[in-house]
Amino acid sequence: MDLTFPPAQEAFRTEARAWLEAHVPAPGTLASLDTAEGFEQHRAWERTMFEDRWSVVSWPAQYGGRDVGIFEWLIFEEEYYRAGGPRRVSQNGVFLLAPTMFEHATPAQKARYLPPMAAGDEIWCQGWSEPDAGSDLAGIRSRATPNASGDGWVLDGQKTWCSRGAFAEWCFGIFRTDPGAERHRGLTYFLVPMDAPGVTVRPISQLDGETGFAEVFFEGVEVADDQILGSVGEGWTVAMSTAGSERGLSLRSPARYSEAAGRLIDLYAARADGDGPQAGRIADDVARAYIDAEAYKLHTYWTASKVADGHSVGPEASCNKIFWSETDLAIHTAALQLLGPEAELLDPDPSGEGQAQPGPWLDGYLFALAGPIYAGTNEIQRNVVAERLLGLPRG
């Protein structure tokens, strides 16, 4: 057991830190990525990272990456959050679709889609959920039928809760290609341009009032055969490898929680009312959230070591999503408790300073509240843990 990083990885950290310190935009200079203006500002930031090959460090060099291993990726993430890097507008593509492409895409598809994804030129949204297919994802009804000339497909139906859907260029989604097949079969994974004729986007405002996601309607949308990822009828298998990324290692690197937990300690030091009636309870909540963030980081290193040793991630990964989403909520809930009656303030208190201000914590709290819902609700995740890890029978 060795929990230290070798000199080459420390050198990688130093290089990443120096670049990020020189390039990360100052806090507050970018508008919310869920606004039209902010979306373009965040796209420009992706381009800046791409130009110096920092946007997708773990990818092969031919697609814009640095070909580095899982620990370098974790180091980069730590430095990214340490530097206060902006939210990644390209995350659905970079962290969810790309791992699926590396597993299932043809060489031509990888050459076509990965470089513009890495550069931020093409931003992706996810088209999975439907109004009647949320937790019951295999119940989707949007369909793809062969076109008249037999050289492509026609998409019809409705997707919803598509994050980044209001402004994205492309959508990856699953559609039913064989209505007669059993639920999990007969699905196919399609790559669809959002400007294709027949695609209609209706933005949806989230709790913070910004259009973070959208409904997407498909009416006779023509797509070619080479816009299928994997094989016809294999969509569920292909999609689940994306879900694995979403629930497992890649979407939620521990750096986000470690960084927020560090700020929580600072806030506690600045705000805690040592002898107040709630002091003991808040102290315990703060400590618990801080320890959970540390435990999530250690668990990620543990899993990454398994992967580096050539083992698979294993069914234990199904525990991850429950834990990181609840940790995120615990950190932000404790922070709002410390802020007390000021927690509701949307704009910084002019008398306040830095991270002790309510605004960022409130934003973080609203963001954290979505965690137990998206990427498979935590109720679905608990079923998965009970069935795959404990062998309990399906209901």
Next chain:
Amino acid sequence: MRFAFTEQQLELRGAVRQVLARECTVADLRAMALGDRHGGAGRTHERWSVLAELGATGLLVPQAHGGLGLGELELVGVLEEAGWAGLPEPLLESAGLAAPLMAAADAASNGGAGSVLGRFLEKVAAGEVVATVGGIDVTSAGLVTTTTPSPEVTQGTVVTPRVTGASVAGVALVALNLPGAGWQLHLVEADPDGVTTTPSIDPTRDLGTLEWSPWPHTLIASGERAEAMLSDLADRAALFSAAQLLGLTERMITMAADYAKERRQFGKPIGSFQAVKHHLANARVALEFARPTTYRAADSIARDLADRSAHASMAKAMASDAADLAARVALQVHGAIGYTWECDLQLWMKRAWVLSAAWGDAPTHRSRVLSHAMAAAAER
């Protein structure tokens, strides 16, 4: 960076698992719980000998004194197995706490092989003598002694309550911190007249009160050095009780999941209902994240890192919470059967209760972590 056990570490753990499956059966534990303290026909003795043959009793004892000279990472795996098996004997206290304390005191006194401590260490490593510790507890304010002046007997006699393994231990390392005298650490040899057995809610736990007299020749460390040794002891106590709690937790979850697969209501196994699944999933998630936290603490103590105490506290907080949750959930899943004396679950559940509260409970360790984090933040 490689956060994983070595093949040798896993092999040692596997060997202990195999031996305990044979030597520490549910029937053995039930016999003890029913009042036959040593499980009939010297089972306690047999088990201890087999553990000694594997080297477990002297795992942290230097090779010069007949031990394996291994570290905390190896013992953590062994103690997880002890928790899984419900091992009643004080392996944690003897191999995990008393032995390294004696080795440290021996090294500091330049004792060599012929010293009193050295001779005891050899017997402890060989499994001929069981050692234990007492007189110290962990609170959010720091270490406190539980040793007090004897209320009635002659002057100079003290009382140390709640010593684990008191009736089987041949030697105990006992702390006291009397007004004006400061911290002292004494080596107390067994005196059957000085031990009063204390019944515990955990029927397989051997707990007793020691009545003893501190003498200059029993004193092995005092003042700042004793305090530093006791601080090391507290770190190991948090770590090793966390490790044993992990094993207890896994066993309770497994028992409850097995029961949920068999027990049928409304025409199906109760394990197919989401309410039951979610209880067990929550406990399983808590176990999943307590594990690497505990393994990291073992590494930090083995390397004597500056953050070792905070890391040990994180492990104890996570493992205590996981065990408390698993105990609660496993009982609920078993229903009324779980509430009976007949149900085996109680043997693991009650051990989980006492170990979760021992050496500082979860809130105590969280408050230690918070103090450490605040101090680190102030330095930044």
